[in-house]
Amino acid sequence: MIEGTAWKFGDNVDTDVIIPGKYLILPANEAAEHVMAGIRPGFADEVSPGDVIVGGSNFGTGSSRESAPRAIKDAGIAAIVAKSFARIFFRNCINVGLAPVECARADEIEEGMRVRVDVDNGRVEILDTGQSFDAVRLPEEIASILEAGGLVPMLKEQFRR
Amino acid sequence: MGKTLSEKIIARAAGRDSVQPDEIVTVEVDLAMIHDSGGPRRYWKTMQEMDVGVWDRDKLVVVSDHYVPAKDIAAAEILQLTRDFAAYYDIPRFHEAEGIAHTIMIEKGYVRPGMLYVGGDSHSLTGGAIGSFAVGMGSTDMLRIVTTGTTWLRVPHTIRVVLDGSMPRGVAAKDLILTMIGDHTMAGGLYKTLEFHGSGIEAMSIEERSVLSNMCAEIGAKAGIVPADAVTRRYLADRGIEQDEPYPASDHDATFVDTWSYAGTEVQPVVARPHRHDDVVPITAAGEPPIGRAYIGACTGAKYEDLAMAAEVLQGRSVAPNVLLQVAPASRAALQRAIETGVASRLMEAGAHILPTGCGACPGIGTGVLAPGEVCISTTSRNARGRMGSPDSEVYLASPYSVAAAAVAGRVVDPRAMLTEDAA
Numbered sequence: 001m002i003e004g005t006a007w008k009f010g011d012n013v014d015t016d017v018i019i020p021g022k023y024l025i026l027p028a029n030e031a032a033e034h035v036m037a038g039i040r041p042g043f044a045d046e047v048s049p050g051d052v053i054v055g056g057s058n059f060g061t062g063s064s065r066e067s068a069p070r071a072i073k074d075a076g077i078a079a080i081v082a083k084s085f086a087r088i089f090f091r092n093c094i095n096v097g098l099a100p101v102e103c104a105r106a107d108e109i110e111e112g113m114r115v116r117v118d119v120d121n122g123r124v125e126i127l128d129t130g131q132s133f134d135a136v137r138l139p140e141e142i143a144s145i146l147e148a149g150g151l152v153p154m155l156k157e158q159f160r161r
Numbered sequence: 162m163g164k165t166l167s168e169k170i171i172a173r174a175a176g177r178d179s180v181q182p183d184e185i186v187t188v189e190v191d192l193a194m195i196h197d198s199g200g201p202r203r204y205w206k207t208m209q210e211m212d213v214g215v216w217d218r219d220k221l222v223v224v225s226d227h228y229v230p231a232k233d234i235a236a237a238e239i240l241q242l243t244r245d246f247a248a249y250y251d252i253p254r255f256h257e258a259e260g261i262a263h264t265i266m267i268e269k270g271y272v273r274p275g276m277l278y279v280g281g282d283s284h285s286l287t288g289g290a291i292g293s294f295a296v297g298m299g300s301t302d303m304l305r306i307v308t309t310g311t312t313w314l315r316v317p318h319t320i321r322v323v324l325d326g327s328m329p330r331g332v333a334a335k336d337l338i339l340t341m342i343g344d345h346t347m348a349g350g351l352y353k354t355l356e357f358h359g360s361g362i363e364a365m366s367i368e369e370r371s372v373l374s375n376m377c378a379e380i381g382a383k384a385g386i387v388p389a390d391a392v393t394r395r396y397l398a399d400r401g402i403e404q405d406e407p408y409p410a411s412d413h414d415a416t417f418v419d420t421w422s423y424a425g426t427e428v429q430p431v432v433a434r435p436h437r438h439d440d441v442v443p444i445t446a447a448g449e450p451p452i453g454r455a456y457i458g459a460c461t462g463a464k465y466e467d468l469a470m471a472a473e474v475l476q477g478r479s480v481a482p483n484v485l486l487q488v489a490p491a492s493r494a495a496l497q498r499a500i501e502t503g504v505a506s507r508l509m510e511a512g513a514h515i516l517p518t519g520c521g522a523c524p525g526i527g528t529g530v531l532a533p534g535e536v537c538i539s540t541t542s543r544n545a546r547g548r549m550g551s552p553d554s555e556v557y558l559a560s561p562y563s564v565a566a567a568a569v570a571g572r573v574v575d576p577r578a579m580l581t582e583d584a585a
């Protein structure tokens with residue numbers, strides 16, 4: 001179970017603002033320090049481990065750069081709850097082991113609220129208000145990648161066999 | 162019940178008789194592309210740790226386009242690593258500084274009708290212009306494909322897009338796709354295939370079709386397919402690829418979740434305003450904002466025909482004194498043809514600064530990026546804040562005609578006026 005503070009972003013958050021192009025030249029772990037540089041500079045320093053990003057629709061649109069969800073995860077974010085995700089970003093989240101949680105009522109969560117996210121059962125709860133929302137449960141094929149910690153650990157396991 | 166083209170291609174690649182929308186299936190890909198930015202540098206080490214190689218060197222294309230030419234040592238190292246990867250696995254189709262991957266995949270005839278093609282880049286949809294099911298993915302998904310040749314896909318629903326009749330002079334495929342993005346927003350095609358039909362599409366060249374497929378990414382789509390037809394067959398034949406078999410197509414009773422219709426004659430020049438590519442207005446309603454930079458570049462905006470469109474406007478004119486017009490051809494072949502036909506000299510006589518082929522300023526990685534306060538009109542695909550350089554720069558997206566016209570006028574203007582003048 002994930003429990004943390006909500007950091008709120010709007011609709012169509014683009015991977016170009018999550019990790020601007022000029023940081024792509026850096027190795028992934030160094031790029032992570034600049035997460036959200038294009039929209040909320042200094043974000044990495046404010047986040048506590050286990051916190052949750054709350055987005056609107058089409059979160060992670062734009063470039064296929066996997067550095068974007070990787071940097072979000074490295075900053076300590078445990079899940080992204082959004083009304084919808086851009087498709088490559090969604091896959092990239094799963095592949096780096098960061099839970100993308102699709103929740104139609106994500107916009108009712110306010111910045112700073114404490115939220116509890118149950119990825120397996122598809123529930124998002126606002127602890128401050130006691131409200132609880134349904135979220136989309138991940139299909140088994142996809143959930144298994146997330147459970148393995150991402151696609152690399154899963155592939156490593158496969159190739160070991 | 163009938164099947165869409167996407168469903169047919171995915172079913173074949175999944176080794177199944179048929180598939181349903183929303184189903185998740187494992188497919189074997191026919192062709193894969195990886196590039197210098199999201200490619201080997203991100204996972205070659207992991208491949209070595211896992212002690213696995215490339216699944217099929219003849220199905221993988223490796224392109225260095227984002228960091229060419231190297232502007233510093235770090236970029237040079239990325240190019241070196243990509244080159245070493247291609248040499249180590251003996252990849253026959255490795256192209257460094259020959260052009261932007263999406264343009265190369267089409268120009269060299271690598272993508273073929275009916276293929277399931279996956280590229281490690283969000284604009285890999287471009288391959289849909291040849292009638293393939295072409296999708297983009299991130300690095301780790303590409304690691305799986307590079308090492309196993311397989312991936313999972315959720316079968317998309319298909320929206321039918323119809324262009325009835327050809328578009329008038331001075332209006333380009335870029336205007337149509339930006340209009341569609343403006344009408345349906347950047348999330349309007351999320352997870353779906355957009356399949357193009359109608360007499361206006363049938364009359365369109367492969368390069369113009371590739372602008373549509375490419376920028377289906379900007380509408381959130383998974384794929385943007387133009388079913389292969391006589392134009393496709395001729396294009397491939399010009400590249401020595403003779404195909405006699407009928408091309409796969411959607412059944413006439415296939416289920417489309419929606420239809421978006423456009424009358425060719427009604428499409429007009431448009432611009433997407435900073436910093437949203439779905440903030441689209443007719444160019445005549447943009448308020449003629451002044452610009453200091455005009456950029457003709459990217460996979461979507463600097464192929465030979467794009468350069469020719471710009472040259473049509475620039476012929477006998479000069480770039481305004483306070484404007485810098487930069488042209489980064491999408492491929493070496495595009496530049497070479499532009500030299501042969503005189504298009505390149507028309508651009509240069511007008512005052513264009515020709516940049517090396519590659520992604521250049523489009524992703525803010527290469528050369529030609531924007532300073533704070535600079536206002537640019539560009540043939541590229543995206544204008545999110547900071548995409549082409551400083552977060553305090555502004556980018557308008559438009560067709561090559563409109564970018565060339567703005568370079569001459571020093572402000573965003575209707576290019577049709579400059580085309581009718583010389584017709585008179």
Ligand code: SF4
Pocket residue numbers: 227261262263282284458459460461519520523524541542
């Ligand atoms: S030119 Fe721009 S859109 Fe095309 S592949 Fe390069 S960075 Fe991407």
